[in-house]
Amino acid sequence: MTIKEAQAAVDEWIKTYGVRYFNELTNMALLTEEVGELARIIARTYGEQSFKESDKNRDLGDEMADILWVLLCLANQTGVDLTDAFAKNMEKKTQRDGERHRNNEKLK
Numbered sequence: 001m002t003i004k005e006a007q008a009a010v011d012e013w014i015k016t017y018g019v020r021y022f023n024e025l026t027n028m029a030l031l032t033e034e035v036g037e038l039a040r041i042i043a044r045t046y047g048e049q050s051f052k053e054s055d056k057n058r059d060l061g062d063e064m065a066d067i068l069w070v071l072l073c074l075a076n077q078t079g080v081d082l083t084d085a086f087a088k089n090m091e092k093k094t095q096r097d098g099e100r101h102r103n104n105e106k107l108k
Helices: 003-017 024-046 060-078 082-097
Strands: none
Touching: 003 060, 003 082, 024 060, 060 082
């Protein structure tokens, strides 16, 4: 599925099952909440924290997909074509950082 197809799929789901989009501020709060849930799994899987019983059955991919879902909602609501925005962002990063990371002694 392309990013454009994902944006369309989310929009169709919202129109079919979701009644309407939550407003942008609500979705921003939900995005923050979902990032926190991902951070909890990362901290317990790769960091020093131990799992709580309620965290043991969490799925890393599912939490990432939750973040993507809300981000796609926000893009749809605000008229952002994420395919175009991502392509421009990759070009910006290439122009800005094309040599910087290769020349970073900390990364060698």
